[in-house]
Amino acid sequence: MKPLERQKIIVDMVHHHDVVQVSDISRVCQVSEMTIYRDVQKLEQEGRVQKTSRGITALVPEQTGSDTCAYCQKPAGDRLSVQLVYNNRSQEKTCCGHCALLRFDEKSDEVVQMIGRDFLLDTTINVRQAVFVMNSSLPLFCCSPQTLVFQRQEEARKFAAGFGGSLMNFEEAVPFVRQDMGCACRSSHT
Numbered sequence: 001m002k003p004l005e006r007q008k009i010i011v012d013m014v015h016h017h018d019v020v021q022v023s024d025i026s027r028v029c030q031v032s033e034m035t036i037y038r039d040v041q042k043l044e045q046e047g048r049v050q051k052t053s054r055g056i057t058a059l060v061p062e063q064t065g066s067d068t069c070a071y072c073q074k075p076a077g078d079r080l081s082v083q084l085v086y087n088n089r090s091q092e093k094t095c096c097g098h099c100a101l102l103r104f105d106e107k108s109d110e111v112v113q114m115i116g117r118d119f120l121l122d123t124t125i126n127v128r129q130a131v132f133v134m135n136s137s138l139p140l141f142c143c144s145p146q147t148l149v150f151q152r153q154e155e156a157r158k159f160a161a162g163f164g165g166s167l168m169n170f171e172e173a174v175p176f177v178r179q180d181m182g183c184a185c186r187s188s189h190t
Ligand SMILES: [Zn+2]
Pocket: 069, 070, 071, 072, 073, 074, 094, 095, 096, 099, 143, 185
């Protein structure tokens, strides 16, 4: 069985049961628990499953409770929002990639995962490995500099070809939003 087949089975299992044990998965896939641990680690990095003290569970963004941006306190919708997962297992939501980067900047030591949605494909992606399009001309009326996330360079590049904006990776995008003094998104909350 190929790794991708196993990972599909793992994702299916956690979606059908609340909690799944590594030993159960290893029995179903007929490979060692060590192999399953590696698969789970990969899926966790992709933001598709979560390791908890009870076992492996699906990530359920709705469990965050609050739909207010953890950085600027604006309402956080689903399309642009980014979820931050901390090392104490608490979670926060931000209205968009802009606030996610600034929140990360404040709490970088505690952030274990950042989960967002590809702006075009609407798939769940790991924001730490995303491609960012900054300051496109698409009027979305969230924060400035506008920050959109894409899973792959190819879509980001095509998007920027039509709507403008600069492509960056995570390491470039954080200082970019930090240095931009034009954003007033948090002015009433500091
Ligand atoms: Zn915000």
